[in-house]
Amino acid sequence: xxxxxxxxxxxxxxxxxxxxxxxxxxxxxxxxxxxxxxxxxxxxxxxxxxxxxxxxxxxxxxxxxxxxxxxxxxxxxxxxxxxxxxxxxxxxxxxxxxxxxxxxxxxxxx
Amino acid sequence: xxxxxxxxxxxxxxxxxxxxxxxxxxxxxxxxxxxxxxxxxxxxxxxxxxxxxxxxxxxxxxxxxxxxxxxxxxxxxxxxxxxxxxxxxxxxxxxxxxxxxxxxxxxxxxxxxxxxxxxx
Numbered sequence: 001x002x003x004x005x006x007x008x009x010x011x012x013x014x015x016x017x018x019x020x021x022x023x024x025x026x027x028x029x030x031x032x033x034x035x036x037x038x039x040x041x042x043x044x045x046x047x048x049x050x051x052x053x054x055x056x057x058x059x060x061x062x063x064x065x066x067x068x069x070x071x072x073x074x075x076x077x078x079x080x081x082x083x084x085x086x087x088x089x090x091x092x093x094x095x096x097x098x099x100x101x102x103x104x105x106x107x108x109x110x
Numbered sequence: 111x112x113x114x115x116x117x118x119x120x121x122x123x124x125x126x127x128x129x130x131x132x133x134x135x136x137x138x139x140x141x142x143x144x145x146x147x148x149x150x151x152x153x154x155x156x157x158x159x160x161x162x163x164x165x166x167x168x169x170x171x172x173x174x175x176x177x178x179x180x181x182x183x184x185x186x187x188x189x190x191x192x193x194x195x196x197x198x199x200x201x202x203x204x205x206x207x208x209x210x211x212x213x214x215x216x217x218x219x220x221x222x223x224x225x226x227x228x229x230x
Contacts, residue, residue: 036215036216040157045208045220045223046157046217046220047220052214092215098170100159104156
């Protein structure tokens with residue numbers, strides 16, 4: 001199975017909103033509501049931002065939101081801050097207890 | 111506050127066996143509902159789900175690695191482990207141990223990661 005497809009880069013100015021897409025197939029993103037998003041800063045472990053498409057763990061600001069339409073999931077970061085500059089990964093359950101990650105999107109705050 | 115810490119050799123030769131241990135502190139590995147997970151990241155590349163194990167011992171593996179890997183749990187030591195045989199340079203990566211709260215990628219607690227390099 002191929003990795004989920006994410007744009008390699010995204011950018012926005014402070015205060016703006018940016019949306020990162022994650023495209024899979026009808027067998028993974030399109031079939032299951034088990035899409036998660038992780039933020040990873042350089043040389044650090046990833047941090048969970050969103051699970052089950054749109055749920056936020058406690059402690060994650062509501063500036064981070066998730067959604068899904070068809071085979072594409074999206075992460076929106078509103079009110080961009082300099083601290084949001086990081087790599088973002090989506091992941092989806094693909095059945096038979098197996099998960100795929102996206103290739104990652106590097107978010108730059110201009 | 112539950113913490114996870116990976117340990118194991120950082121340098122292996124091709125064809126050797128990778129063995130990593132994750133020690134869980136600040137909480138019990140036998141807590142119901144958690145799946146103890148291994149995820150790796152090749153240098154400059156994306157994350158890759160390797161597999162996970164429930165404290166009961168039931169384990170699930172990435173199909174592409176299944177023939178070479180084993181994940182075990184030792185509840186008496188509050189540890190779980192990863193064993194990957196016949197390593198090649200493609201197995202060079204930072205290996206993270208982590209906790210999945212639901213078994214559906216709700217990975218909310220991660221170790222710091224340990225770099226394993228495969229080189230002759």
